[in-house]
Amino acid sequence: MLALAGCADAASEPAAFDEERLSEAAIEAIRAYHAQWEALDFDAIAAHHSPDFEYVFFDQVLEADAFPAILSEQWMQGVARYSIDESEFRPLVLSPSEVHVTVAVEDDTVYEDGSTAQTEGVMSYLLTLDKEWKVRRIHHSGPPPGDLYEGTSPAAARP
Numbered sequence: 768m769l770a771l772a773g774c775a776d777a778a779s780e781p782a783a784f785d786e787e788r789l790s791e792a793a794i795e796a797i798r799a800y801h802a803q804w805e806a807l808d809f810d811a812i813a814a815h816h817s818p819d820f821e822y823v824f825f826d827q828v829l830e831a832d833a834f835p836a837i838l839s840e841q842w843m844q845g846v847a848r849y850s851i852d853e854s855e856f857r858p859l860v861l862s863p864s865e866v867h868v869t870v871a872v873e874d875d876t877v878y879e880d881g882s883t884a885q886t887e888g889v890m891s892y893l894l895t896l897d898k899e900w901k902v903r904r905i906h907h908s909g910p911p912p913g914d915l916y917e918g919t920s921p922a923a924a925r926p
Contacts, residue, residue: 790858793866796900797892801851809839817901824907848877864896 796815803811813835820831829837843849855871873887888909895903 784860784863786860789860789863789866790868793858793868793892793894793900794856796894796902797856797868797870798853800902801853804851805849807843807846807849809835809843812838815902817895817897817903820901820903822905822907845878845880846876847879850875866894866896866900868892868894 800812800815803815813831816831816834818831820834822829822834851872851874853870853872855869857869859867859869861867869889869891871887872890874885876884878884886909888907891904891906891908892902893904894900
């Protein structure tokens with residue numbers, strides 16, 4: 768009887784998964800997502816989002832439907848060049864289809880009028896796997912980035 772109970776316990780345990788492989792895949796998905804930001808390709812950025820995507824930007828919560836317009840009409844309006852530097856990726860595999868990744872970021876924005884903005888902080892991503900990795904949640908934290916915190920570029924904030 769004891770032998771049968773041991774077999775039943777082993778059979779009911781979830782299958783093991785490769786945390787290192789899942790972590791690396793999630794990090795690569797974030798790098799690909801950031802590349803779309805650097806390319807200023809708003810449609811490609813949105814394509815990386817899950818249907819229930821949310822972006823927590825300091826004290827604002829932006830949902831999937833509102834995000835493309837906020838991105839193109841406010842945050843990235845007048846942007847000529849954008850770059851993001853990543854460091855200290857810290858993945859946490861929650862399941863074979865969910866990975867949470869925290870990453871330190873520094874970004875640099877150059878506007879069409881020559882003005883610039885720099886921010887630094889931490890981004891936390893929740894990625895879900897459904898045939899490909901999708902960004903489900905982003906939490907952006909760090910020092911408030913001046914006029915960008917209000918959702919306008921430095922150029923748009925000027926009279």
